[in-house]
Amino acid sequence: xxxxxxxxxxxxxxxxxxxxxxxxxxxxxxxxxxxxxxxxxxxxxxxxxxxxxxxxxxxxxxxxxxxxxxxxxxxxxxxxxxxxxxxxxxxxxxxxxxxxxxxxxxxxxxxxxxxxxxxxxxxxxxxxxxxxxxxxxxxxxxxxxxxxxxxxxxxxxxxxxxxxxxxxxxxxxxxxxxxxxxxxxxxxxxxxxxxxxxxxxxxxxxxxxxxxxxxxxxxxxxxxxxxxxxxxx
Numbered sequence: 001x002x003x004x005x006x007x008x009x010x011x012x013x014x015x016x017x018x019x020x021x022x023x024x025x026x027x028x029x030x031x032x033x034x035x036x037x038x039x040x041x042x043x044x045x046x047x048x049x050x051x052x053x054x055x056x057x058x059x060x061x062x063x064x065x066x067x068x069x070x071x072x073x074x075x076x077x078x079x080x081x082x083x084x085x086x087x088x089x090x091x092x093x094x095x096x097x098x099x100x101x102x103x104x105x106x107x108x109x110x111x112x113x114x115x116x117x118x119x120x121x122x123x124x125x126x127x128x129x130x131x132x133x134x135x136x137x138x139x140x141x142x143x144x145x146x147x148x149x150x151x152x153x154x155x156x157x158x159x160x161x162x163x164x165x166x167x168x169x170x171x172x173x174x175x176x177x178x179x180x181x182x183x184x185x186x187x188x189x190x191x192x193x194x195x196x197x198x199x200x201x202x203x204x205x206x207x208x209x210x211x212x213x214x215x216x217x218x219x220x221x222x223x224x225x226x227x228x229x230x231x232x233x
C-alpha cells in the first residue's frame with residue numbers, strides 16, 4: 001500500500017517506455033489510469049497532491065494517438081525520495097506486459113517541455129506500388145506547401161503543415177512504402193503523422209481501394225529530439 005506523504009519535497013523521475021501491439025488501441029486516458037495502477041503495484045514512493053482527493057503527479061510528453069505504436073514514450077513522475085532508477089525500472093517492468101515495458105528510467109537534466117521533434121516510421125501497404133508512385137509521393141512531400149484540413153478549436157481549417165515537417169524520406173521494405181519522417185512535437189505546433197498519410201491519400205491516391213482490408217498502414221514513433229536535434233532524454 002502506497003502511503004500518501006504530506007512532505008512537499010519531491011524529485012522528478014523520468015520513465016521512457018514502449019507501447020506496442022494491441023496496446024496501440026487503448027486511449028491516452030486509459031494509459032494514464034493503467035500506468036497509475038502499475039506504479040502503485042510497483043511500490044514506488046509516489047508524491048500526491050494534498051486536499052480532499054489526493055492525486056499523483058504524472059506528466060506525459062506528446063500523448064500518442066490511438067492506433068500508433070511507440071518505442072519512445074516519456075512520463076515524468078514525482079516521487080518523494082530518490083529511488084534508484086534501475087530499481088524503479090525493474091519494479092515497473094515486473095508489473096507490465098511484454099507490449100509495454102520501461103526502456104529507461106533516470107532523473108532528467110532537461111524539462112519535458114524541451115521535447116521539440118519526434119521521428120516516425122510510417123509503413124504503407126498500398127495497391128500499385130512502383131517507382132512511379134514512389135516518385136509521386138516524394139514530389140508531393142517536397143512541395144513548397146502541404147495543405148491539409150485540420151481540426152482546430154474553432155472548427156476545421158486548411159493548414160500548411162510543410163513548416164512542421166523537418167524531414168521526410170521515402171523508401172521501400174518488403175513490398176511496402178515506408179516514410180521516415182521527423183515532425184514538430186511542440187504543443188503549440190504538434191503534427192500528428194496521420195496528416196502525412198492523409199495528404200498523400202488525398203493528393204496522390206494511395207490507400208484508395210474501396211475494400212479497406214486490401215490496404216493498410218501503421219505508425220511507429222521511433223525517436224525524440226530537442227530543438228537542436230540532439231537526443232531528448
